[in-house]
Amino acid sequence: MKRLRVPTPGIGDASGLAAARAARRRLLAASLAGATLAGVPWRVEAQSRVPTPRQTAGPFYPDEFPADGDNDLVVVKGRSGIAKGEILLLGGKVMDLSGRSLTDTKVEIWQCNAFGRYHHSRDSSPAPIDPAFQGWGQSVTGDDGEYRFRTIKPVPYPGRTPHIHFLVTTPKRAQLVTQMYLLGEPGNARDDVFMSLEASQRAAVLVRLDKAPDGKALAGRFDIVLGVGA
Numbered sequence: 001m002k003r004l005r006v007p008t009p010g011i012g013d014a015s016g017l018a019a020a021r022a023a024r025r026r027l028l029a030a031s032l033a034g035a036t037l038a039g040v041p042w043r044v045e046a047q048s049r050v051p052t053p054r055q056t057a058g059p060f061y062p063d064e065f066p067a068d069g070d071n072d073l074v075v076v077k078g079r080s081g082i083a084k085g086e087i088l089l090l091g092g093k094v095m096d097l098s099g100r101s102l103t104d105t106k107v108e109i110w111q112c113n114a115f116g117r118y119h120h121s122r123d124s125s126p127a128p129i130d131p132a133f134q135g136w137g138q139s140v141t142g143d144d145g146e147y148r149f150r151t152i153k154p155v156p157y158p159g160r161t162p163h164i165h166f167l168v169t170t171p172k173r174a175q176l177v178t179q180m181y182l183l184g185e186p187g188n189a190r191d192d193v194f195m196s197l198e199a200s201q202r203a204a205v206l207v208r209l210d211k212a213p214d215g216k217a218l219a220g221r222f223d224i225v226l227g228v229g230a
């Protein structure tokens with residue numbers, strides 16, 4: 001029999017409780033339908049979305065925000081040139097467990113530059129600084145729940161497989177800190193932060209990169225599912 005997920009409500013979370021009760025009612029109704037159709041395969045619409053797992057913010061969330069804080073990380077206003085690295089067009093939808101778009105939600109990303117160094121006063125890496133790379137940016141979701149960035153393909157640095165850090169903040173101030181990884185990256189299996197996740201959670205933070213329509217940049221989608229309380 002197919003396993004069904006019923007969300008567990010947070011303490012004192014009335015809307016979560018109502019959602020969980022509704023899901024249980026649907027499950028009961030489906031079970032009864034199944035009983036009357038003995039031997040016939042039956043389907044139910046279950047809560048099958050895996051909440052995007054929480055991951056450490058690490059030590060390099062900006063301690064000083066750049067003057068240019070938009071969603072284009074490969075150009076820094078007032079500076080010439082374009083960031084080193086492979087351009088990545090990154091987007092996705094922020095949604096709740098039922099798939100409903102979360103609008104007006106702030107998505108922040110930060111990552112190291114193409115040489116493996118963060119824009120952070122405490123990153124003591126000997127790798128060069130890239131003055132054309134913004135290092136951090138933000139995008140606010142519209143009615144469709146979509147966020148968009150132009151950034152660079154993440155690279156490894158000592159001890160870590162390529163990743164991009166995310167901080168998502170809803171209008172109700174619910175927050176999720178997580179990290180996004182690249183599908184097929186050989187370093188993933190040796191990365192302690194990534195491997196600390198269960199298999200279904202790992203699948204939820206892996207992103208496949210394809211060629212963008214222009215044939216030059218890379219493109220990837222990272223959909224983010226916020227759990228109860230979003």
Ligand SMILES: [Fe+2]
Pocket residue numbers: 058060160163165
């Ligand atoms: Fe990091």
